[in-house]
Amino acid sequence: MDVFGSFTLLLAFVCAVYAFVGGIGALITRHPLLVKSTRQAGIATCVLIFIGTFSLGYLLFSDNFSQAYVVSHSNRDLSAFYKIAALWSGQEGSLLFWSFLLAVYVISVLIAYRHKNGELMPYVGVILAGVQIFFLTLNNFVESPFKTLANVSASGVLEPFVRLDGNGLNPLLQYPEMVIHPPNLYSGYTGFTIPFAFALAALLARYPGEKWIHLTRKWTMIAWCFQSIGILLGAHWAYAVLGWGGYWGWDPVENASLLPWLTGTAFLHSVMMQEKRGMMKVWNVWLVFCTFLLCILGTFLTRSGVVSSVHAFANSQIGPWFVGFMLLTLVVCFVAYVKNRDYLKSENQLDSLISRESSFLFNNLLFLVACIAVLSGTLFPVFTEWFTPSRISVGAPFFNKIMIPIGLGILFLTGVGPLLAWRKTSTDSLKRNFTWPLAVGALSAVLAYVLDYRNAVSLVCLFLCGFVFWTIVMEFYRGAKVIATRSGMSLMMSAHELAMRNTRRYGGYVVHFGMVLIFIGLAGAAFNTDVQKTMNLGESMKLGPYTLVLQTADTKPEKNYTAERMIVEVLKGNKQLMMLYPEKRAFQGRDQSNGTMVAIYSTLREDVYVVFAGIDPDTNLPVIHAFLNPLVKWIWLGGVWVVMGTLLALMPNRRAALVIAGARQPAVGPVAAALNPSVTLKEGHD
């Protein structure tokens, strides 16, 4: 199976090279059969990658311990569920998994658009094949997952040998979320390849019209959605497993996942400027290019170990490959841009600094500053190794100080943007639009103060949350009221109808609402407290308004680990609330490493987060570390709204024809309808 697997990957590489070279030939000769054949080569590449990935999966599931990869990342006792996770827990496997997910995207694009966008698709095919060649090179020649174990025998001949059992999967990864978090995050990373391919293809082909920008936007939204889910699941995993009471530590790997998300978000906003006003085309194309490059950079940072030390880079086999690929991509993008610059000429100018357009400009500025600040902060320790004798580390406090003002600025614009009209806004309408949201913002800040959330930054954050929340409510209310008076539907039904008619705009607002919830959760971080105590059975500890009583402890032998459980009762006053079971897991196999299983009693107001830290070596008693983390649940709730909003935005718009007819307006032709402001106001002006 290993020979079969590596052969399919080699064949996939050959097909990808053909799709690339033949594709370029097809662009030059325009021969229809060559166009078709290269597209099918692209599909074949994907199918072969699928087979290669399934071969590795088969080796893992059949416990084939003659395989180096299986030995290092699995063992016999590992449950089937986590054997799937073993597929991407190592370097070689995760690079193959990159190729796999990219292939899923590529094959969807190649098949879905086979009869559409005739001029554009051959270019897209070539670009996608180019990216696939890079990853298949790594899969085949640099980091092959199909390596057989061998010993040098006495006679000097290599002899294959089989281990009895593997080393097992890293215990930190043996958690249900670790099976869904990486595929989501990787789907985000790989997904940004598709908008990149469309943008570059449109530039190279000088593709007329705005169609490509719709396609780019749509695929960016899909990738963005996966990236958002991936980041949040990662945060939740860190919260529930690592046991340090937090969800975001500004770790280089976390930062790497945030970078393309930031530029991707910037693009999803500035693309509206291009669609509505024909502006910022150059900017948008470069945002898409940068997002893709940051995805590659993110994979590189995560995989090469360059951030932990520059020296790790020299030892890493894949580092130079990634740098080479990024430079090559950058050169291609730059040449394509310089040659076709005139194609991206702006059709409109900015009319006023107080307008929807300029709020998008500031939004983009802040997202970009955030992105570059995180990037340079992450790479700063590497720079210091070059310029100073000793390394300077950059940890969470630095990023918190830098990112909080930027984050609050973005949150502020989230509220301001929708209140400003396109082109220019009068002072009168500013007053009218801002009064109520500001009042609600002030009210939420006062409420937070009364509820004892007294911290300047948190109060500002909660003020802005209230402000943004009310702008969203107002947007829905205004639109829904118009539909309600015209159609006689209830306000709720009208709001639903409104959202369905302009899914992108109102989906966007739902995403903003999710972000408000996330920011409320983040504001709570200022009030985290914790207590660590060595406890005898029956002893109790105070944690804010709660009392934790250590009732008993037990040991639970499982298939590949032994869990020691502490049974902790949570009381508030004299009322029993819940039993919590924090665990410490000792895993067999992998040099006796340990895992924690945090137990959380979660309410909207706060999380009681209990960790069984281990046995105190001096007293031989269990140590319980308990955290009181206010408002954390809001973050996960916000995540759900973000995803729902994105899904809404991806749905096609429902036609407004019914309501226009119901409004007893004279029948108008499509052109007249579009030019008649009373109708255009109701749809498509986001």
Place this chain on the structure above:
Amino acid sequence: MVAFAFGPLWAAQAGYSDRAKEIGMHLKCMCRGCDMSAGGCAHPGGSFSGPCDTAKAMLKEVDEHLAKGESQQQIIDAFVAEYGSAVYVEPPKKGFGLVAWLMPVFYSVVGFALLVFVVRKMRYRQIAAAPEGPSVHSEALDRARAQVARETED
């Protein structure tokens, strides 16, 4: 006063004082395995998910410095002298570390200046181009674009 009286006892139980933990938040745990601060070390994957032995030793060292009556800054400086600049959790606001702090400010200022420059150039060009510009009003152009977008949407 109760805290004052029993504080040393509690400190003896944990092995270090709360103040040491607070200062430990500004020092990086030097075990090279966890990438956390000495005060907040939870050492994921270790047998004990609280401060690891390295972090505990560092916190005890902080207590020794505190006993000498040193200030937070003096203690941090002493640690930097001992372990090098790798012990900072955030770059120092002096020397090369200052660069890290100034970078985001620099991006914001340059970005903002660039934005204002581009906007002003745009408006200037618009005024200059107005007389011989296209006769179609830009609002009509926008409407036409919206319509094209609607009719070509898939």
